[in-house]
Amino acid sequence: MTVHITSPSPSLPPPASSVGAVGWMRQNLFSSPLNSIFTLAGFYLIYSLLPPAINWAIFQADWVGTTKEACTSDGACWVFVGVRLNQFLFGFYPPSEYWRVVVAFSLIGALVAWLLIDRLPKKGLVGLFTIFCYPIIAYYLFYGGAFGLPVVETYKWGGLMLTLILATTGMFFSFPIGIILALGRRSSMPIAKSMSVVFIEFWRGVPLITVLFMSSVMLPMFIPENMQIDKLLRAMIGIIFFQSAYMAEVVRGGLQAIPRGQLEAAEALGLSYWKSMFFIILPQALKMVIPGIVNTFIALFKDTTLVLIIGLFDLLAVVQAAFADPKWLGFSVEGYVFVASVYWVSCFSMSRYSQHLEKKLHTGHAR
Amino acid sequence: MANLEKRGISTGFGFLSLKAGFGILQTLIPYDESYSFGRTFVVGLLNTLLVSGLGIIFATIIGFTVGVARLSNNWLIAKLAGIYVEMFRNIPLLLQIFFWYFAVLRALPSPRQSWAASDVAFLNIRGLYLPQPILGDSFSIVGWVFVLAIVATIIIRRWARKRQENTGQQFKMFRVGFGLIVALPLLVFFALGAPLTWDIPKLQGFNFRGGMTIIPELTALLVALSVYTATFIAEAVRSGILAVNSGQTEAASALGLHKSKVLKLVVIPQAMRVIIPQLTSQYLNLVKNSSLATAVGYPDLVAVFAGTTLNQTGQAIEIIAMTMSVYLFVSLTISGIMNWYNKKIMLVER
Secondary structure (H helix, E strand, O other), rough: OOOOOOOOOOOOOHHHHHHHHHHHHHHHOOOHHHHHHHHHHHHHHHHOOOHEEEEEEEEHEOOOOOOOOOOOOOOOOOOOHHHHHHHHHEEEOHHHHHHHHHHHHHHHHHHHHHOOOOOOOHHHHHHHHHHHHHHHHHHHHOOOOOOOOOOOOOEEOOHHHHHHHHHHHHEEEEEEEHHHHHHHOOOOOOOHHHHHHHHHHHHHHHHHHHHHHHHHHHHHHHHOOOOOHHHHHHHHHHHHHHHHHHHHHHHHHHHHHHOOOHHHHHHOOOOOOOHHHHHHHHHHHHOHHHHHHHHHHHHHHHHHHHHHOOOOOOOOHHHHHHHOHHHHHHHHHHHHHHHHHOOOOOOOHHHHHHHHEEEEEEEEOOO | HHHHOOOOOOOOOHHHHHOOOOOOOOOOOOOOOOOOOHHHHHHHHHHHHHHHHHHHHHHHHHHHOOOOOHHOOOOOHHHHHHHHHHHHHHHOOOHHHHHHHHHHHHHOOOOOOOOOOEOEEEEEEEEEEEEEEEEEOHHHHHHHHHHHHHHHHHHHHHHHHHHHHOOOOOOOOOHHHHHHHHHHHHHHHHOOOOOOEEEOOOEOOOOEEEEEEEEHHHHHHHHHHHHHHHHHHHHHHHHHHHHOHHHOOOOOOOOOOHHHHHHHHHHHHHHHHHHHHHHHHHHHHHHHHHHHHOOOOOOOOOHHHHHHHHHHHHHHHHHHHHHHHEEEHHHHHHHHHHHHHHHHHHOOOO
């Protein structure tokens, strides 16, 4: 009797060495002798760096206490950071007025969050409030001098607060200047065009340090003797000019990406130059370059550390100054790690957000 | 102008010929207190060029390695390269310079307990001491042979390429080039009786004498600049390689090209078109960022000229203008050279 098999026998499972954890490792870690060597070297690197670092930073670290004597173990001494945390955050701002800084930053945080979260309504109104009302509110909150708030001179500002103020002001003012410069660079009027090109190339060609030097050394020579410009304000002016040039190049990238037909269509409808720019071209161009704008903001945020060279006490400068305290000698690594993690967390999350935006705005024509 | 007169500031460039009267930590050309302010400008400029040049070389090497490693099919290596990029890119450069200078290099031992590498190189808190080569009289012949070999290699390469285009015959260019550029000068060097001696640093009293010294300021600045800029170069390299359509690689493999040939002849030439513009702006950033030297006291142009010289003469306008124009000039030159190169390798569209 013959047996007829009418249905195919079930297929054999793949060899055990090509599936599961073993298969994954064979494919991704040990696919060739050279790769195996690299993998082993990589594991050795991790093994020799990671456990000591974690031990130092967490398990053997001292967390509580108020004096140097609290640091008895081999690990990091976070007491140093904890004791001085207020100074690192607010500089020499009077402690009784800390709430003003907190309110100002919470407000801008809430406003920006409102603008960024898609579902919330009335974006236009909130945007106008952020642009026109918030700066005035922030000025009186930080500096005081009205509504019964005592004046806090700018030389008392410092720490993370100063870093954030410099970065946000730089961003806030460089944005409109950058747009105007970018429009100027693409303009057909020779004088506007050449002036924009020279301005942009000049500020992009020199290091920020020389700009800060210039604003702190040269600027006082060109203004009338009886007019004193605040040191912080001078640094801000330098940063704004510097940042505007970079912003202009980012915006120009967006302008170039808009097809010519858009402008032609706007003109055919009878819109004036400014109207077609504001209602047709810029909304499309700016939307396209939001990731680029976030990236320049990250660069600016990191660059604000340079103000320590002209004697302003930003986060890094305050921490650096704290190392000189004779009661707390020898904790520079802890201080640097603290500052680095503040910057790292902010910059990394911003860059992740910009990547997310890039994906969201990238509609169609994906490669 | 009225302001300037009131402050008793003179104008003009006459100060450049006045005696400087201050010392500089590291000088590539002869300099001491008796030289002029103009000389301090040149000394600072050369120091800036030194750290930028070395920084560009190291950053390019690290950047290309990490960028390629990030695309490796080895999961662990790709992840490690990614961690490197994300970690150092998001920390301000000035902080990194401070870290290397104050936290790492200040923790090195004193000269008496310095770390020695087989008694010729020493590392301590004052810097890295290396043996200095002293060239003999006939060493210049070796140099000339080297230069001639490079010229000859370029000529042979052109000829070989032309021949390959005409006849399809390949020429073992690598072996010939290696023989000409490396082996021939070495042969001449030993034939002349090795006209080269080493000046080895020795501990005398509290410090080392002789040899060459790499000051810790330079090391800190160089390490931070290279590590920081390399992350951006790595990203440029990665995006450049990813920009090459995968069809190109597949087509090249289908033609039977070896993996290394695919890289060399198909992927890299196309990737370079994307990489070059980004690389240029990173080089420019590195040159501009080298001005952070002033924060740790490395005597670059900004620290020496826009710092000490400005404080001594008070002629802020002239000095800042000169400093800024140097950076502008360097920026425009580098971008000019890179634009020329970019144009040369640009896709010729038919």
